[in-house]
Structures are given as C-alpha cells and as structure tokens.
Amino acid sequence: MRTALFNWIFSRQQGGQFLLRIDDTDQQRNLQDALQPILDGFRWLGIDWDEGPEVGGPHAPYFQSQRKDRHCQAVQRLLDAGAAYRDFARPEEIQAEREAAEREQRSFCYSRRWMAEDDGQAARLAAEGRQAVVRLKMPRSGTCQFHDLVRGEVEVAWASEQDHVIQRADGSCLYHLASVVDDHQMQITHVIRAVEHLSNTPRQLFIAQSLGYDPPVFAHLPFVAEPGSANKLSKRKLQQYMKQPDFRRLYAHGERIVQTLGLAEPVETFNPVLVDFYRQVGYLPAALNNYLLLLGWSLDDRREDFSRQAMIEHFSLERINRAPARFDPQKLLAIEERYMRALSWEDKLALVLPYLERAGWLSPPIDEAVRSRVGAIVQAAGDRIKVAGDILDYGDFFTPDDRLAYDPAAWQKRLVKPPGAADLLARFRNALAAAETFEPAALEQRMQEFVAAEEIQLGQIIHAVRVAVTGKAVGFGLFETLAILGPTRCLARIDRALEQLATPPE
RNA sequence: GCCCCCUUCGUCUAGUGGCCCAGGACACCGGAUUCUCAGUCCGGGAACAGGGGUUCGACUCCCCUAGGGGGUACCA
Numbered sequence: 001m002r003t004a005l006f007n008w009i010f011s012r013q014q015g016g017q018f019l020l021r022i023d024d025t026d027q028q029r030n031l032q033d034a035l036q037p038i039l040d041g042f043r044w045l046g047i048d049w050d051e052g053p054e055v056g057g058p059h060a061p062y063f064q065s066q067r068k069d070r071h072c073q074a075v076q077r078l079l080d081a082g083a084a085y086r087d088f089a090r091p092e093e094i095q096a097e098r099e100a101a102e103r104e105q106r107s108f109c110y111s112r113r114w115m116a117e118d119d120g121q122a123a124r125l126a127a128e129g130r131q132a133v134v135r136l137k138m139p140r141s142g143t144c145q146f147h148d149l150v151r152g153e154v155e156v157a158w159a160s161e162q163d164h165v166i167q168r169a170d171g172s173c174l175y176h177l178a179s180v181v182d183d184h185q186m187q188i189t190h191v192i193r194a195v196e197h198l199s200n201t202p203r204q205l206f207i208a209q210s211l212g213y214d215p216p217v218f219a220h221l222p223f224v225a226e227p228g229s230a231n232k233l234s235k236r237k238l239q240q241y242m243k244q245p246d247f248r249r250l251y252a253h254g255e256r257i258v259q260t261l262g263l264a265e266p267v268e269t270f271n272p273v274l275v276d277f278y279r280q281v282g283y284l285p286a287a288l289n290n291y292l293l294l295l296g297w298s299l300d301d302r303r304e305d306f307s308r309q310a311m312i313e314h315f316s317l318e319r320i321n322r323a324p325a326r327f328d329p330q331k332l333l334a335i336e337e338r339y340m341r342a343l344s345w346e347d348k349l350a351l352v353l354p355y356l357e358r359a360g361w362l363s364p365p366i367d368e369a370v371r372s373r374v375g376a377i378v379q380a381a382g383d384r385i386k387v388a389g390d391i392l393d394y395g396d397f398f399t400p401d402d403r404l405a406y407d408p409a410a411w412q413k414r415l416v417k418p419p420g421a422a423d424l425l426a427r428f429r430n431a432l433a434a435a436e437t438f439e440p441a442a443l444e445q446r447m448q449e450f451v452a453a454e455e456i457q458l459g460q461i462i463h464a465v466r467v468a469v470t471g472k473a474v475g476f477g478l479f480e481t482l483a484i485l486g487p488t489r490c491l492a493r494i495d496r497a498l499e500q501l502a503t504p505p506e
Numbered sequence: 507g508c509c510c511c512c513u514u515c516g517u518c519u520a521g522u523g524g525c526c527c528a529g530g531a532c533a534c535c536g537g538a539u540u541c542u543c544a545g546u547c548c549g550g551g552a553a554c555a556g557g558g559g560u561u562c563g564a565c566u567c568c569c570c571u572a573g574g575g576g577g578u579a580c581c582a
Contacts, residue, residue, distance in 0.1 A: 023582060091580075098578095107508040108578075133580055151511080160509045165580045175582050199510065199577040222512080223575085230512090230574050246517095246533090294518065294531095301520035301530050321519075324575070328517050331532045341545085384544045410542095447541090462541040474543040 001041060001275055002292045003221055007192045008047045009293075009315045019186055020052030024065045025175050037268075041275035045285050046308065051186075059186040064178050067185075071173035074181045074211060075134055075166060083210030084166060086132040088125035089114035110135075110163045134167035136203060144202040149190075149219035149317040156202050164203050176200060180207040183216055192219045192317070219317045222324040224295055233327050235273040247272065250329035254281040257389030261358050272329070282355060282388025287339035291332045296325040305338070337386050345379045351388040352378060361398040373484065380480035396470045397484060401492040406500075410473035414463045415501055422501045424454065425464050429494045438487050440479035447479075468497035 011018040020042075024031055039054065051057025061067060078084035087110075094110065101108035116122035116132065126132070139158040148154050166177035183191065198220045208215040223232040228244045241247045250272050258270065258280060269276040278288050290306055297320050299306075306314065340348070353374065356362040362370060377397055378385065385391055396404060415421050431450050435443065451458050466478050469490055475481055482490050 025582075094580090102507065105507050135580095154510085156510070160578085162578075168580050170580095172580090174580070179582090195511075196576065196582090200582095220511095225575090227517085232575080291518095296518090298519055304518095304531060323512050325519090326517060328532075331518060334532050337545095382544070383546095386544090444541095458541060466542070472542090476543085478541055 001045070002224060002295055003192065003194055004042060004047055005045065005289060005292050006221060006297075006315075006317075006320075008049075009311050010190065010192060010317065011050075012312045013315055014190075016189065017050040018048075019057070019059065019188065020049040020062060021182060021186065022053060022063045023175060023179060024063055025173060025178050037274070037276055041279070044279050045275060045289055064175075064182060067178070067182060068173065070185060071178045071181050072167070072171065074177065075173060078136070078166070078207070078210055079134065081210055083137055083206070084134050085112075085137050086116045086122055087112075087114055087135045087163070087165075088116055088122070088128075088130040088132050090130065107160065108162070109140075109159075112163070131169040133165045133169050135163040135165050136206060138163050138203065138206060144205060146201065146205060146215075146218065148198070148201075149192075149217060150222075150320045151198070151220055151322060154198070154201070156199075158202070161202055161206075166207070176203055177207060180204045180211070180213070180215075184208065184211070184213040188216045190219065191216045192221065195220045195222055219320075221320060222296055222322060225324045225326045227327050227329060230324065230326075232324075233273060235271055238271050238273065241273075246329040250333070253387075254389075257281050257355075257387070257392055260392040260395070261355070261389075262360070263358075273327075280389075282351065282390070283336055284339045284351075284387075287336040288332070290339070291335045294331075294335075295327070296321050304335075333386065337383070340386055341383055345375060348378045348385060348388075349375050352385065352391040355389050355391050356398070359392055359395075361395065376480075376484050380476040380484060382476075384476070394475075396472065396475075401489050402496060404471045404493060404496070406467065406471040406497075407473060410467045410471070414467045414473070415497065418460065418464070421460075421464050422498060424456070424461055425468060425494065425501075426498055427454070428461055428465060429491065429498070432482075432487070432494070433491055435487065438483050440477070440483045443479040443482050465494070469493045 008018050010016075022031070022035065035053070042049070049055060051059055052062045056062075075084065079086070089110075093114065097111060098108045114125060114130070115135075116125055122132065138161045142158050144156045144158055144161075146154055164176060165174060167173050182188075201218055201220075205215055225231060226233050226237070226241060226244075227247050242251060254270070254272065254277055263280075270280065271277055275288070279285075286307070289308065289311070290304075293306055293311055293315075294304060297315070299314050299319065343351075349371065353362070353366060353371075356374065357364065357366075362374075377394060378391070381391075381394065384393075399405075415425070428447070428450055431446060432443075435446055447458070447461065451461065454461075462478055463473070466475060466481070467473065469478075469485060470481060485493070
C-alpha cells in the first residue's frame with residue numbers, strides 16, 4: 001500500500017500516468033477475491049490510477065495472464081537472438097547439480113549440459129522423452145550496473161546470476177520475462193517497487209537489453225518492518241503481532257468499534273496490516289496517507305504534516321530512507337488524532353452519523369433536531385473522538401433512560417460507598433428540577449450554589465451525578481452532559497438511580 | 507554456503523568533515539490547569555552497533571567485525 005502511494009505521488013508530481021497492472025502469471029488462487037479489497041483500499045486512500053483494471057486504457061489488457069501471446073513472442077525473439085536457449089534438463093538433474101555445488105561450497109552455476117542450441121540437438125534430446133523449458137543465457141563475466149533512484153549506483157557480477165527459466169515446458173511464461181515485456185509495451189518509464197525485487201533487476205535488465213528495449217528507471221523501496229522486530233510486515237502474521245502491546249491496543253480499539261456495530265467481522269480484512277481495517281473503524285484517509293508517507297520518507301528535521309498537495313510538491317525518491325521502517329501504531333494514532341483535532345465539529349458530525357446509523361442508534365431520516373443533538377454531543381466530546389467510530393463510546397446518550405447500564409465499580413465508588421451519597425443526590429435532584437435554564441453555565445452555577453449551601457466539596461456530588469446520569473465514571477464535562485440530556489431525561493435517570501439505591505438487588 | 511543490502515534516542519527520523527558533548531516528532535516520566543476522562547501548557551530522561559584507520563577535526567570518508575534483512579525457484 002505504501003508502495004502504491006509512493007508510485008501515485010511520484011506520478012502526480014512528474015505529471016505522468018499511474019498504471020496499475022496485475023502480475024498474475026501462475027496464479028491459481030481466486031484472484032478476484034484478493035484483488036477487490038486492494039482496489040477498494042486504493043480508492044479509499046485516494047490513490048487513483050490512469051490505466052488499469054476497472055478503468056481500462058490504451059495499453060489494455062492489464063492482467064498479465066491475458067498477455068501471454070506477447071510474452072511468447074518475446075521468448076522466441078530471445079531464442080533467435082541467442083540470449084536464451086531451450087534446456088532439456090530434468091528437474092532432478094538440475095537439483096543434483098545444485099546439491100553438488102552446495103557440497104563443494106561454491107555458488108551454483110548450471111553446466112548447460114542439456115542446452116539445445118540448434119534444432120538437431122533439440123530433436124535428439126526430445127527423443128529421449130525430455131521436455132524443454134527456455135532459459136536465459138546469462139553473461140558469465142563482467143558486471144551489471146544500473147542507477148537506482150533510492151539506492152544509487154548498483155553493481156552486480158553477472159557471474160552471480162543464474163540461467164533463469166523464462167518459459168515452462170507447457171509454454172507459460174514466468175514473471176520476470178512477462179513484466180519486462182509488459183513494462184516495455186506499456187511504456188513504463190519508472191518502476192518503484194519493494195527491495196525484494198532489487199536482486200531480480202539484473203536479469204530483467206538482461207532481458208530488456210537482449211530485446212532491444214530501453215529499460216525503465218528503477219527505485220527500490222525498503223520494506224516495512226513489523227512492530228518490535230526487523231522482519232517484513234506481513235498480513236498473515238496477525239496472531240503473532242497481537243503479542244505486541246501497541247499492536248494489540250490498535251486492534252482492540254478497532255475491534256470494540258466493529259463489535260458495537262454488530263458486524264460479523266470478516267477476519268480476512270479486519271487486520272491492521274490492511275487498509276480496510278482503518279476504513280471500517282473510521283480513520284481519516286488523509287491521516288493514514290500522511291503516516292504512510294512518513295514511513296521511510298522525510299523532508300527535513302521538522303515538518304511532518306503533509307496534505308496530498310504538499311506530498312506531491314515535496315516528495316522525492318532520493319529522500320527515501322534505505323533502511324526498513326517499523327510500523328508504529330502509536331505514531332499512526334497520534335497523526336490520526338492531529339488530523340481529527342483539525343476538523344470542525346460539523347465535519348466530525350458528518351463522519352460520525354453513519355456509525356450511529358449502522359449501530360442502530362439513529363434511524364435514517366436524520367432531521368435537524370437529531371443533527372443538532374448529535375452535534376452537541378460531538379462538540380462536548382471535543383478531542384475524545386479520535387476515529388469516527390469512537391462515537392460509539394458514548395452510547396449512553398442514545399439508550400432509553402430506563403435501560404441505562406451502570407458500571408459496577410463506579411456505582412460502588414460514587415453512590416454506595418460515600419456516606420450520605422444517595423441523600424445528597426436526592427437533594428441535588430430537587431435543585432436541578434427547579435432550574436429554569438439548562439445551559440451548561442447555568443447548571444454549573446446551580447451546582448456551585450448547591451455545594452456552598454451543603455457545605456461540601458464539589459467532588460462529593462459531581463461524580464455521583466455523573467454515574468447516575470451516564471452510568472460511567474468517565475465522560476464529558478458534567479454540565480455539557482446534563483445540558484445534552486435535558487431536564488426530563490436527567491431527572492428520570494437520577495430518579496431511577498435513586499430507586500435502585502433504595503432497593504439494592506440481592 | 508554464496509551474492510547483495512541495511513545499522514543515529516524505545517519508535518519514525520534530521521544530519522552529506524567543524525554550525526552536533528547530535529535537532530524534531532511519537533512514546534515515556536515529572537509538574538501545572540481541574541468535576542472524571544480526553545486535551546492543553548511547562549519541564550525531564552533517552553541514540554551516532556563495535557573496532558581500526560584517513561584527517562588539525564569525524565555521526566558524516568575507508569577497512570574489518572557483529573547484528574539484522576533480502577536473494578539464491580519451472581513464486582510474484
């Protein structure tokens with residue numbers, strides 16, 4: 001995903017085109033199932049492609065599996081040019097050579113014993129019942145040099161390269177061949193990809209050269225490492241990451257939201273290693289983009305905030321760090337919070353309403369009254385809503401008064417244990433009932449007067465009221481809370497709490 | 507085994523020979539504000555993997571060692 005983002009930013013910056021090609025040579029898995037979430041993720045992040053699946057374009061098709069003919073033609077040209085040969089070795093024969101090399105502690109280099117350079121040899125070997133694959137006839141001396149936009153000059157001895165197979169006996173082509181051919185035919189100028197491909201580059205360059213292509217410019221990005229280790233981050237290692245505290249918290253936070261929504265979470269995509277997790281939970285795409293940008297890239301020693309426009313303006317491949325960057329859930333959340341804080345309450349309201357609907361706490365026709373009430377909640381929540389789904393932490397505003405659940409610890413601490421707490425609450429209830437305005441400031445004034453008259457500390461009553469009215473020990477400012485609930489509901493809730501205090505359950 | 511790559515606070519990073527007894531951000535620890543929580547403000551601890559060179563001077567250049575990673579496929 002980060003790789004895609006970097007590609008996207010780079011193409012936008014250069015005024016180029018961003019092509020999406022699916023390299024699905026030899027893919028037996030259900031591609032569509034794997035592809036759709038990825039495309040959705042791109043779109044959610046605002047990464048759009050100029051050509052590719054679902055949008056088409058002049059270089060179609062964009063699935064490698066549909067370009068087989070072109071690949072085969074290229075193989076034939078390679079054969080004709082003497083840059084490749086038909087190899088009739090049996091797999092076990094290759095394996096034997098490989099093992100021999102290993103025993104002698106030298107690097108493996110195919111003897112080319114079953115190489116057929118002309119039709120006569122080929123016919124003879126075929127007569128033995130052998131089948132041929134096509135291998136690259138790689139140079140065995142000299143060095144391969146190229147300039148990588150991230151790594152600088154790269155130099156590799158040709159001798160350390162193998163005669164890679166580019167076409168199987170059944171005629172199907174392998175990725176390296178296919179991608180070089182496709183890159184050329186699609187007029188790709190820049191290939192920005194993960195470091196795993198760095199060591200593949202020489203053979204691809206060899207193919208390109210042999211075919212007379214002008215190769216693209218390469219930029220190899222370091223991988224993203226797991227939290228707490230230097231290994232490559234993988235979506236398949238979720239269980240292992242759950243042992244890491246920060247990662248666990250990130251997951252648990254999302255899980256709480258999804259569970260409140262009552263979604264049967266599809267385990268496949270509910271994974272903090274995949275973008276869909278953040279979409280479901282209600283992160284801001286801009287925040288995720290910003291975090292991803294900073295994973296391995298920086299502008300200088302102070303600037304961290306980058307809007308899409310700023311990314312396009314300032315990004316450069318040269319400033320990508322060559323060492324892998326670790327995925328840090330805390331930093332991601334911090335950036336998300338920063339973006340959230342910058343939003344107006346109206347913006348947050350818009351983000352939050354769908355969550356309330358999906359949770360079933362609001363029913364579809366959202367009228368002005370509902371909007372202003374939820375608006376008041378969002379304003380009172382202030383910075384407490386870090387991701388859109390956090391609104392679900394404040395369900396007590398949406399539960400019917402007679403179904404409010406009380407947090408047992410808070411109930412004990414604030415209403416049962418303090419001597420006279422119930423009586424105090426009852427008297428404050430009456431003071432509240434007499435209130436003519438229900439504005440936060442007026443309510444605070446009222447409570448101050450109450451505290452003075454009772455000769456008590458503010459803390460002796462305020463927490464008791466919060467528990468009675470929200471069921472929880474923590475929440476917004478109490479006076480905002482009371483104002484949002486309004487006189488009727490406040491009194492109903494206090495009365496209910498008083499009742500339950502008077503008749504403790506057995 | 508062989509080839510290639512990487513290595514600054516816990517984390518992301520700034521630093522391209524003197525501006526650095528190393529700067530910022532997140533996290534952490536104090537303290538302040540206070541009705542809880544969130545936030546905000548102020549303060550604090552925290553790093554150049556190790557060893558050799560080169561140089562008047564190395565985080566910065568060279569070599570070695572260690573650690574980590576990738577590749578070594580009829581995977582992508």
